[in-house]
Amino acid sequence: MASIQDLRRYAPTVVEPADFDRFWRDTLDAARGRPVLVDVRPHRTDLRLVDTWDVTFAGFAGDPVRAWYTRPAGVDAVLPAVVEYAGYGRGRGLPHERLTWPAAGYAHLLMDNRGQSGLHGAGDTPDPHGAPGGPWPATWGILAPHDYHYRRLITDAVRAVDAVRALPGVDPARVAALGNSQGGGLALAVAGLCDDLAALLSTAPFLCDVQRGIELTDAAPYGEIARYLAVHRQVEEAVRHTLSYVDGVTFARRATAPAHFGIGLRDNVCPPSTGFAAYNQYGAANGREGTPPRELHTYPFNGHEGGEAWQVERQLRWLDPLLRPATDDATR
Amino acid sequence: MASIQDLRRYAPTVVEPADFDRFWRDTLDAARGRPVLVDVRPHRTDLRLVDTWDVTFAGFAGDPVRAWYTRPAGVDAVLPAVVEYAGYGRGRGLPHERLTWPAAGYAHLLMDNRGQSGLHGAGDTPDPHGAPGGPWPATWGILAPHDYHYRRLITDAVRAVDAVRALPGVDPARVAALGNSQGGGLALAVAGLCDDLAALLSTAPFLCDVQRGIELTDAAPYGEIARYLAVHRQVEEAVRHTLSYVDGVTFARRATAPAHFGIGLRDNVCPPSTGFAAYNQYGAANGREGTPPRELHTYPFNGHEGGEAWQVERQLRWLDPLLRPATDDATR
Amino acid sequence: MASIQDLRRYAPTVVEPADFDRFWRDTLDAARGRPVLVDVRPHRTDLRLVDTWDVTFAGFAGDPVRAWYTRPAGVDAVLPAVVEYAGYGRGRGLPHERLTWPAAGYAHLLMDNRGQSGLHGAGDTPDPHGAPGGPWPATWGILAPHDYHYRRLITDAVRAVDAVRALPGVDPARVAALGNSQGGGLALAVAGLCDDLAALLSTAPFLCDVQRGIELTDAAPYGEIARYLAVHRQVEEAVRHTLSYVDGVTFARRATAPAHFGIGLRDNVCPPSTGFAAYNQYGAANGREGTPPRELHTYPFNGHEGGEAWQVERQLRWLDPLLRPATDDATR
Amino acid sequence: MASIQDLRRYAPTVVEPADFDRFWRDTLDAARGRPVLVDVRPHRTDLRLVDTWDVTFAGFAGDPVRAWYTRPAGVDAVLPAVVEYAGYGRGRGLPHERLTWPAAGYAHLLMDNRGQSGLHGAGDTPDPHGAPGGPWPATWGILAPHDYHYRRLITDAVRAVDAVRALPGVDPARVAALGNSQGGGLALAVAGLCDDLAALLSTAPFLCDVQRGIELTDAAPYGEIARYLAVHRQVEEAVRHTLSYVDGVTFARRATAPAHFGIGLRDNVCPPSTGFAAYNQYGAANGREGTPPRELHTYPFNGHEGGEAWQVERQLRWLDPLLRPATDDATR
């Protein structure tokens, strides 16, 4: 393990394709060519303090993407919102599985991960595209940037922000993106693609410094890409080219929102150095003066789970003054 | 694996020591000889929809036992309460880790497990007693019923019900006991020792049909007892005697509250048959006519995790009409 | 492990959907609505004794499916053919990886498995369909029979037989279907769907007695279906319904070709009983008098690998008089 | 793995609390405030060449600590003594389990480890103290130096030397301390706390360079401390403070007795560097001129088991001229 000092300084030059920005602009423009909200219907949860809606929004290629929208019950006031992205192999699950942010007074949109549910958590959104690549989600369509699963998933993630802004009772200027692991990588991509985001919260981010990640670990999802390359020995160059379009370091460099990070120093799923690579270059190429406010919390004895509830406590306290969620009174 | 039909019929005769009831009456009487509430202080959580207090109550031997008390913010009305017990190797953690029941409108007391925190979850309550036995909590003091760790932990669990009833804003007639795994075993013990409980919710219960449990699995905590017996070959009889005082089947037979169970049919931590042993004899010796209302949900492809959020959804729906938690309006 | 006597008698009643035959007739009719050969081009291998072509044929929905077609070099005579199906997570690989059957004098078509390559072996055929289900191939589209991955793969397998019959130099009346594991399951499905097949060779077959397979083992691919059901607890009935359309026992009952089976009695990937279930009912409902010739070889100390080269030696000897491959002279 | 040259030079500066010496002086003074021998009774073993007594001595806080005292049968002469400490998770076991040193002609006292028995070996001594900390012995009371399990166990270890000196037929000037793993750590602590010890024999010592040990390995017992810190993320500083009072390097620096060490260079339970840290600084701060005689034997292909019987052979030969055990004649 590199020392914490080495990690604090680690800022590798990640290859950026010349057409990176155009690739994403074109991709998002195409996705945004249709109304974002497809369906919004109330969902019974037996939870008296919150209201939940089952939301369907138009993601990549207009595909219907599901999400849970939850907010303090009976509150009509305009609220700040947290958009949350789930980890690899998980979907949106059931709405009472993630109550932290609604309980803190935020409007909360939890996006489903297309095609991934079944490994660790449940979901309701398929990924109706097929292209050459490997059998696991992280390798679907990996032979070409336009075909890659993460092109679609990142587009969905951006569209989730569009969706929450289109929902009644949300202040579009006060939207935060948040996630752990793959969710942290998606949040980071959103921060790089939406320049008016109010905050980013990313812990144990996946999809950062990817070219290094696939060399360091056998654990999924990086390890699935490595395994695919072990079998398909002739496509390493194509795969590395595709991955260069979804690297969180490149997104991080373009980001402008205040940022809150967390990393477990014994993480062998998303190696710590790959997260530091994103943090250390966060906002470095966003075309603005200075670096966005950012902080990083490390957990020396933890792996991919990182700080868990301790990190959440810090996130709650950090985000509160930035977004000012509904006070108890404001909920009337 | 036995068939589901066999499990539905499995009702073993679990040995009950002649002085079982007196043992527990004496134990509880001693514990109840002092005021239950030691300290109750507000705790900041940055969660706008709930209020939390850091509670210390007098458990076994008057030992200070910590708990989180959480309820809908700003609600003065008397509420029904859910007392929750954590799993083996866990403590009460941080208060925002378990928000389901407060979000559903209940007053919620989450008890710390004395001495156990550090394996899976954090806690703040030591177990300041020492007696011959093994090195893990499930084996502490296991050579004699009076010395056994679970005598103390079960007493704490009963006292947690006493404590919640002593807190302001709680309806003592509407208290439910709930838990998974060891927490499910503790809830079951509480149901057997408190005849005025309003409801019991127990999933994947540990500590049931214990004599069989230690023969079936190497997984902790049963496996820790088995390992202790593998090393201390001369104490099997003493250990089995001690275990007979904490068997959930014996508690279940004495219970009177309506009950809701859940079992994963591939559970190799708490073998399914041991949970069925408790369910099938639930209320059979409670001295009343008929059997208490009870239901059991099984999950054929799941292990110790059982139904997870699906089971919680069923619990919420089942408990709501029994205890009538605060409606959104009632929270004003 | 059940005894070999029990296995020899094991003939469970596998649920057959009322529309099973129509489902497959409609599916195959739709696939057969276009010419089967899409592209056939010579492929250099540096192997002097054989010629190889890179074949693309129209599979399910006309999707292009790749295959290697290999036969004795320079032989113009009409030859009997062996169509081979690869195991789960494998594709057609490179053409010099499977030389047994061409070296034995047969025309040999090795079909790619759509979408599966990357786990164990390489391939070149994507599965361009998306539908609700899990993240691994065995769970793609598993919520509905029409959407299921194996509907497409079995259709491809039948079309591979169509393709080999359309290739020059193949005697359509002398075509055998062969495979191990998933390949053995596909060959069995082909035997049930093509009543003019000359021979079936199936070892360690997957996809037989599936309803039991998913209950017995955690190993992929059965274990992947079980894991999906562990996460998506509400879809067991739908999944079981889907699986009833692809059960090898149901295909086996309809088969007419002479059959050669192999099973390792310690197989914990495809439990032996599931293979016996297919063997014991082979041809039982094919509408003809008597049972097709069949033989089964067991390997008591082997797992999923079964007899390996020993089984191949038996296959070569068994198939030779049935199909009369090219003699050394005939290759002139 | 660092090279053997690096290991030979590795001498880290281990933090010594300012009150380290007073802490231990006070602790030992308190323990020594009562007679050391509580009970000494003959124990039948069916071993004709040795006599064994079941000894109870007053350890930390006067707690009764058990030990086996074994010596050549029927020998009245005053003998040199070896005090042996068992490894983590072990107790004194049965008296015929460790016959090497009595067979070599020494009086031999084998101390029980309070509270630890049950993991690997049996014992008879509980640890009747409770304080905040984790669930395994290595984490009991770890939040404060005065509460820590190893404060008690090290005190017991020193009292074991007191006890053997109080037994009839022992020459107090010829007492050696010996152990492997945790036993090696305890022996080292004894060497640092008793300046009149005749010899120290320590192999694969635990509890040396502890701050590094908890960062290098996941194996128990270091790994248990690391796991506790992974769960209780807020107490790292407190734990490190506590550990600084029991570090074997600090004890080693104060030691004066001739020393014999052994280390397996592939040890991943007690990393080799941590043992070298103690060996390389052995006697460096004992207030005397020169370094005590010391030697270290390494085993390049061995892990935590180190040299096993080969190391024992070297220990026997090394200790013999230092302590002059009973000759065959002297036993008459």
Added chain:
Amino acid sequence: MASIQDLRRYAPTVVEPADFDRFWRDTLDAARGRPVLVDVRPHRTDLRLVDTWDVTFAGFAGDPVRAWYTRPAGVDAVLPAVVEYAGYGRGRGLPHERLTWPAAGYAHLLMDNRGQSGLHGAGDTPDPHGAPGGPWPATWGILAPHDYHYRRLITDAVRAVDAVRALPGVDPARVAALGNSQGGGLALAVAGLCDDLAALLSTAPFLCDVQRGIELTDAAPYGEIARYLAVHRQVEEAVRHTLSYVDGVTFARRATAPAHFGIGLRDNVCPPSTGFAAYNQYGAANGREGTPPRELHTYPFNGHEGGEAWQVERQLRWLDPLLRPATDDATR
């Protein structure tokens, strides 16, 4: 696991080759055609209470087999002797590794296992024979009874009894054979082949009910035979034929000496039933009236380690009145 009741009754008919007795008579006659003692030289151990000699005796084919001979130091009296056999993959090690029986007052001969050392323990005796079979000792020469490694090892074991009887100071009428695992199997073979043995002590015996053993477990050594059969599928009959000449059940039936057994009921190396098979038929075909005195101790929570020191304690107490070892006085 079968119930203890089933085990107590388990007495399978193990196939005995028609020439079993002649096979062994011829084998032993050939081995006995030369003087048994080849070399006996004193060995320094630094253990004052015992004297040790490095013995070489003529084993199978006169091959030199090493052993340690250890007895109470300076005792000239004629003593009873214990011949001990080591487990699979072990040799005689160093002489101070096994002191129990000398310390109990017995003359003790510990035989090296030819060719096996290096897996778990050290040794000094090669097995200079080569014949078709597998790569591990348990499969050397397994294709023919005359070539099999265990034919040689069992012959060595019988010759070790011959050797100890030829050593000065041993009473030939008071010789016991003892061992665990493979050592227990060898001791049992010796009991079946030497009708004047004074006692047999066998724990967790290997090589009993072998035909069943190779079907039940993957653990070495049974698992090595199974693995060899998995690779060499054509030799099952030959291997089973060879094994029928070394089955401990067949030896047990011929035995006459009083016997002491121990079995761990969770043993998955030498399945409990295979040990019971030998115990239950012990002496059943020894041509004498009645059954020899025998006892069996079981350990319900233990695996292959069985009772360890607890079993040794029982062995010491059981053997003492049978063989009357040297008293303390007698050692003068």
Added chain:
Amino acid sequence: MASIQDLRRYAPTVVEPADFDRFWRDTLDAARGRPVLVDVRPHRTDLRLVDTWDVTFAGFAGDPVRAWYTRPAGVDAVLPAVVEYAGYGRGRGLPHERLTWPAAGYAHLLMDNRGQSGLHGAGDTPDPHGAPGGPWPATWGILAPHDYHYRRLITDAVRAVDAVRALPGVDPARVAALGNSQGGGLALAVAGLCDDLAALLSTAPFLCDVQRGIELTDAAPYGEIARYLAVHRQVEEAVRHTLSYVDGVTFARRATAPAHFGIGLRDNVCPPSTGFAAYNQYGAANGREGTPPRELHTYPFNGHEGGEAWQVERQLRWLDPLLRPATDDATR
């Protein structure tokens, strides 16, 4: 993992015993003192395109060593030959298991590995020598260079080249040696001992830079040597001396044939650096000007399996112009 740049430069000085060349000259001279072909008989395979003979040749000490000789059916022309060596724990298997090289038009001799079959693959050749050492083939006779298993196996490998040259229809000037893992090590040894070899093809070679190999990995076969040393702590020097006579680096330095290598950069069975050690010094001490033509292909995401079929494709293409195998026409 060292970088690829470091590997490309890694050229350690491997100790060469002073009598290395004489040792091997004497060894080979002794083996060559008798006719090489012992028996050659046709073997039926049911493969029409090839003919196979079961060959027995005189290996080390004249021991009969088995091999399969396979060539294009009915071809009388003199052909170039490929001699192939199998991996550790494997033998020659069945003749239809390795068809690549015959199908490419070469005469092909596949040598059995004496004594090794049974771990992974089958064989028919015992190793009828016994000497002090460990229980696994890689440790047989390892205490002395003349006794070591690999002295015999390497001699067999050289004799296999002698044998193929003695067979009818083989051009002695066009013989290549080929193998993977241990087979790659044997091929390398042959290249160092036969100065008229036409080509060497070695992938993932075992037995190179052996002194380092045994320090880097626990995987067999290096790990078996390390484990033997862990048990027999006193023989490290003797073992290292023996190994110096079979190091592939020393053989590589003497080689003259054009060479083709392959290495998986994640190989933890035969660490990449050990293969580079041989490649980088290939031909460096062969007494000729310049370095022989050589090429090395690396596989960054692969372990010991390396390039598999991709490497074979490269081997076929590389060897074809060097050895000019039978064309399709030439086979008439």
